[in-house]
Amino acid sequence: MAKDKYLSMKKFVSGFSFANFGLFTGFADGIYNAVYSLVILEIFRSSAVVGVYVAAYAAFCMLVGLFANELLRQFSKARLFYFSMLMLAVCYAMMGFSIRPFTFIALDYTTGIAITLVGVLIPLFMSDFSKNVGMAKLNARYHLWLNVGALFAPMIAVAIASRFDNRAAFFASALIYLAAVLFFKFFGIVQEEKKARPVNPRRTVRALMRNTRMFFSTPGMTRAYAINFGYYSLRAMRYLYVPIVVIENGFSKDTLGWVLTLGIIPYLVLSEIMGRAVRRYGKSIWLGLGFGSFALFSAAATVITGYPLLAIFVLWQISGALMESVHDLMFFDTAKKSEQTRFYGVFRTSVNLPNVVAPILGAACIALYGATAAVWGVTAAIGAISVGILLTKKTRKGVQTI
Numbered sequence: 269m270a271k272d273k274y275l276s277m278k279k280f281v282s283g284f285s286f287a288n289f290g291l292f293t294g295f296a297d298g299i300y301n302a303v304y305s306l307v308i309l310e311i312f313r314s315s316a317v318v319g320v321y322v323a324a325y326a327a328f329c330m331l332v333g334l335f336a337n338e339l340l341r342q343f344s345k346a347r348l349f350y351f352s353m354l355m356l357a358v359c360y361a362m363m364g365f366s367i368r369p370f371t372f373i374a375l376d377y378t379t380g381i382a383i384t385l386v387g388v389l390i391p392l393f394m395s396d397f398s399k400n401v402g403m404a405k406l407n408a409r410y411h412l413w414l415n416v417g418a419l420f421a422p423m424i425a426v427a428i429a430s431r432f433d434n435r436a437a438f439f440a441s442a443l444i445y446l447a448a449v450l451f452f453k454f455f456g457i458v459q460e461e462k463k464a465r466p467v468n469p470r471r472t473v474r475a476l477m478r479n480t481r482m483f484f485s486t487p488g489m490t491r492a493y494a495i496n497f498g499y500y501s502l503r504a505m506r507y508l509y510v511p512i513v514v515i516e517n518g519f520s521k522d523t524l525g526w527v528l529t530l531g532i533i534p535y536l537v538l539s540e541i542m543g544r545a546v547r548r549y550g551k552s553i554w555l556g557l558g559f560g561s562f563a564l565f566s567a568a569a570t571v572i573t574g575y576p577l578l579a580i581f582v583l584w585q586i587s588g589a590l591m592e593s594v595h596d597l598m599f600f601d602t603a604k605k606s607e608q609t610r611f612y613g614v615f616r617t618s619v620n621l622p623n624v625v626a627p628i629l630g631a632a633c634i635a636l637y638g639a640t641a642a643v644w645g646v647t648a649a650i651g652a653i654s655v656g657i658l659l660t661k662k663t664r665k666g667v668q669t670i
Contacts, residue, residue, distance in 0.1 A: 273460040274396075281455050283397040283406045289390055290413030292448035296441040297383075298421025300360070301507045302528055303434040306515070310434065311369045315512050315640050319631030322508055326623025328377055332384040333620055334476055336613035339385070344459035345396075349389045350452060355382040357445040364439030372435070388616050395600065395608055403600040404546050408593045412539035415532050422528035426521050483614040486607075491657065492598035493618045495555060498654030499595035501622035502562055503588065505647050508627060510581055513640050517573060527578050531585040538589040551594040556658050558591035563651030569644040626650070 308318045339348060359379045363372055394406045425437040483489050514524045546554065565584035569577060599615050600608070626646065633642035 275458045275460055276456065277458070278454070278456045281397065281457065283394045283399065283401055284409055285455060286390055286393040286397065287406045287410040288413055289448060289451075290410040290415075291417045292444055292451065293386070293390070294414035294417030295421050296356075296360075296417075296444035296448075298418035298528075298532075299425040299428075299437050299444075300441045302422040302425035302511070302525070303429050303437045305508050305511050306429075307372070307434045309512060311372070315509070315516075316631040316634045318512070319508065319627035319634070322504075323624045323627040323631075325376065325380060326504075326620050326627070329380045329384045330617045330620035330624065332381050333388065333613055333616040334480070336385060336388045336616065337479060337610060338476070340613075344461055345389055345392060346457045346459045347461070348385055349393070350449065352382040352385040352389070353445050353449045353452065355379070356386070357442045357449060360438045360442035360445065364436050364442065384616070384620065387619060388612060391596070391600075392608065392612060404593070404597060407597065408539055408542060408546075411535065411592045415535035415539060419529060419532045419536060422532075423525045426525035430521055479610060480614050483611050486602070486611075488598065488602040489611070489615070491660065492596075492602055493615060494657050495598055495654060496596055496615070496618035497622055498559060498650055498657070499591050500619050501626040501650045502559075502647050504623045504626045505630060505643055505650075506584075506588070509630060509640060509643050514578070514581070516640055517577065519578070523578070527581050530582045534586040534589040535592060538586075539593065542590065542593045546594050546597070551597050552658055554590045554594055556655055558587045558589075559651045559654040559658070561590075562587035563648045563655070566644040566648035566651060570641055570648070573641075 305318055305322075308321055309315065312318055312321060356379055359375045359382070363375045363379070390410070391403075394410065395403060398406055424440060428437040428440060484493070510527070511524055514527060515521070542554065562584055565580050565587065569580050569584075572580060596615075599612075603611055603615075629646045630643035633646055634640055636642070
């Protein structure tokens with residue numbers, strides 16, 4: 269199992285055990301995402317500045333992801349996972365009560381470290397325990413639970429925000445991550461602890477650069493990175509700007525809660541179906557349909573207002589659901605088992621980098637056109653470019669051609 273030794277664990281522990289963490293992360297992050305952009309908007313008073321802030325935050329998370337491999341060289345997966353989730357529980361609880369903007373921002377960046385590591389570790393654990401099940405099936409199960417958790421999250425977040433304030437919703441996320449800590453402890457996983465070695469910053473940076481070069485020189489990895497980048501760019505724009513656009517169009521927080529909740533239904537319906545469909549028809553067709561339809565819906569969203577716009581916000585979730593279980597499979601299908609732990613930190617930056625690039629592009633569009641709805645022009649372009657990348661084919665040297 270990769271390079272880490274598992275000394276003991278409960279007999280029931282399998283890849284599905286870690287896929288079940290989707291229930292916790294989906295529930296907690298669903299509550300968090302429902303109010304996050306609104307809290308940042310309260311602090312900065314500008315939707316354009318919100319984009320810049322989120323981009324800076326994502327750049328920080330990307331650096332954390334790049335150095336994840338170095339942390340895995342020093343500590344076992346089990347220890348990192350436990351402390352990362354515990355950090356999320358503590359920091360979210362403090363964010364729920366924080367009053368000063370500086371305090372909130374400091375805690376926000378602290379959670380960025382933990383949420384990045386959790387995002388790196390869950391797929392690696394699933395891969396370690398996948399046996400003959402395969403990552404496609406485990407991914408489908410993980411995203412099923414992710415969406416079950418996220419289904420009720422927006423309504424709960426809105427109810428808490430309406431009763432108290434937006435920040436109070438973060439306390440609910442803290443309780444969920446605390447439950448996740450206890451769930452993980454129940455697995456009884458004991459790993460061989462690694463001998464701590466002194467860190468040489470220059471050597472660490474050189475190793476990081478060498479690992480990055482090797483990643484992108486491996487055939488298929490650049491394409492896998494680009495597709496994951498496209499998926500998370502659309503996701504970032506959706507999470508960041510849908511709540512703002514709904515409120516700016518004069519709708520209530522209750523309406524926002526319903527829009528976000530209804531948007532989860534396509535993911536729930538399609539999660540298990542997509543797992544079987546991918547095994548039968550492959551992943552490219554679903555990625556193409558997802559990116560292409562998202563581009564069309566985004567183009568329509570730039571000119572449509574009122575209730576039809578809310579309908580688009582729900583309908584384009586079908587596009588996202590087609591891609592959710594398959595967007596990262598190009599990595600796991602290409603990387604050797606022995607390379608996954610080494611390369612996954614670099615690949616994971618394709619989750620964080622979109623949160624740098626997409627919001628900056630969104631902020632530029634808002635500044636240029638004077639309307640938040642202009643950001644949907646960016647998502648239309650991202651969807652179209654991603655379809656173009658999917659239509660490329662690999663040569664034997666890993667160069668992409670049409």
